[in-house]
Amino acid sequence: MGLTKKKAARKTAKKEKAASASATDVPSLLDKANVLLAQSNFDLAIKFLERALELEPGNLEARELAGVAELEGGDVDRGRAHLLHLFPPHAAANPDSPSPYLYLAQTADGPEEALGYYSTATAMIENALNAKGKGRAGEEDEEELRKMALTAIVAMIEIWMSDLCFEEAASSNCDGLVARALSISPNDPEALMALASIRMSQSKFDDAKEVVLKIYRDMEGRDPFDPMLPPLPVRLQFTRLLLEHGLHMEALDVITTGREEDSLEVESAYLEGWTWHLRAQTLEEAPTQNWADMDDDEEPMNADECYAESLRALLEAAKLFTEQDYPDEGIGSHLQELIGGLQKRGVKPAVHAVEDEGEDDGDVEMS
Structure with a gap:
């Protein structure tokens, strides 16, 4: 009995020591x-x-x-x-994981330093993808690596199209990078958006628009919570791209998924209002222009109706902007400009706008 008690005491002491060690x-x-x-x-x-x-x-x-x-x-x-x-x-040696390179690239002091880190990280990820293609890892790990590679490549394209856009090799480097991205994931929307932007910078406007429409067709008709839709920030960026090409109906279709997914998202509400505004301006210039995919039993919306929809969405965006103390001053100033212009025209918000929010015909103060 004495031996048993001693063993029990030793076990208890070991457990207590292990518990103490586990905290430190x-x-x-x-x-x-x-x-x-x-x-x-x-x-x-x-x-x-x-x-x-x-x-x-x-x-x-x-x-x-x-x-x-x-x-x-x-x-x-x-x-x-x-x-x-x-x-x-x-x-003793450089890291064998791409993550440190990616983080250092994002905080680099200049574009050349960022490109160096991104290039190293991308090469490491591509090597890992080649190894996984030979059956050395699971599908989930491979998908995560693809996302990392695409993020790094798109970041490099953005550097060449902004900070280094006047370099002689900028255009060819962008072509090479986007080809790498599409070889990793041919239908990735961010890679395709980068391709469209590159074609625009090369003045290949028809090619750019064709790419934009391809991205849209992949999203068209999907439920707002469809997992096949790109993340909301990507859809917001894509909406802006659609607007660059005057594709207002398509932009509204995409932004609607964002509004339904997150009704408190300021940029979604702003982009909805801006899209309706652009559509109204187009109809003023060409009043007979109809919606491309409107049902036969529907009447096409005129410019005044589109302006009313624009003011409805813009007022909502302004309210959210103020409530959330939204940091994007560019959106804030544009909201003020658009709302002020519509109010001077005597536009009233569309009838299905919320009427009990204290907006009084759309008077909104924004700080």
Whole structure:
């Protein structure tokens, strides 16, 4: 009996020691930090990661997570400092994961530095995709890698089309990059949108419009919550692209999915109002123009009706803008300009607008 009691006591002591260690050992700290990062609790995640680095200063996982947490929490300098510790001379070799390169690219001091990090990350991801194509990983992992590669390639295209647009090799580099993106995912909407933008910059307007219509056909008729639809931010960007080509009906079709998915999204409401406004202007210039896909038993909307729909959506956007203290000043000033212009014309919001929100014929103050 005495021996049994001693064994039980030793087991209890071991359990207590293990429990105590689990609160402070590095793997447990990293597990907790990962959970906190997933919850966007960056400040607390940083505290756990700082403790992990105190215990193991050379732990690369802790260092990378600390960099990510600092960047996501808003401290770019500290985040970059942590990530740069993953490279020589602080580490024995360069990171074998693309993630640090992608984060450093997003916070680079200049376009050339960003391109360098993006290029390295993309090459690593493409190599991983080739390996997975030989049956070394699951489909879910492969899809995630494709998304990472596309994000990096599209980012590089944007750099060449903005910061480096006057470089002699800009056009050819964009062509090469978008070809890589489409080889990874031929029907990806962001890659196709990049292709359309490239063709526009090359003054190949018909080719650009053809690409835009192809993207639209892939979205057309889908339910707002259809998982095959691109994420809402992509649809908002695509709506703007449709408007560049004067495709107002198609733009309204796409933006409607955004309004139904999130009725509190400021940019969706703004883009709906702006699209109706552009449609009204087009009808004023060509009053006989009808909707392309309108049912036979429906009357085409005239310019006045479109302006009324525009004011309805713009007033809603202005209200949301003020309530949310929305940070995009460009949208705010354009809303004021459009609403003011419509009110001077004597336009009244469409009859199905909300009437009990204290808007009094559309008078809205925006700060």
